[in-house]
Amino acid sequence: MRVWDEAGGESAWTVGPSFDTVAHPYPNPNNFIYSPADPNAGAPMQFFDDVDGDSMNGDPFYDPASSHEWGWDMNAANGLCLPGGVPPLSSCDYYANDASPANADPIHSYGSPGLYRVTLIVQDDVGVCAKEKGVTVFPPPSSTWQEISPF
Secondary structure, three states: OOOEOOOOOEOOOOOOOOOOOOOOOOOEOOOOEEEOOOOEOOOOEEEEOOOEOOHHHOOOOOOOOOOEEEEEEOOHHHOOOOOOOOOOHHHOOEEEEOOOHHHHOOEEOOOOOEEEEEEEEEEEOOOEEEEEEEEEEEOOOOOOOOOOOOO
């Protein structure tokens, strides 16, 4: 067997007993996206979960009998929420579940330019996974000035 990580790194070959993998061992926040792609400080941006297991995406592994939770930490350096429930996902900047899914795709703005580490944590009855991504926020556009003659 050989495995690859998300950056394309690969392991050495290994030999062991045979095994079967389950079709959906845990929720998979394979990616999340945000819009606009080049956000400015002070401007709202929307984050979209794009998660395997999300019924809205028509995922074949979605189990309507399973409970689902989403937690968004909009600056992972603050450690508001961590995978595994300590502290619980409900302490994240944005929290959603099947009963109240409104914050599964939150709208957020950053007051200052910079690089922010955003983490999406997804949990279902089978397990929990997280995906972290750097989001660069740019300074707001400068004002356009027009020179007007005083006379």
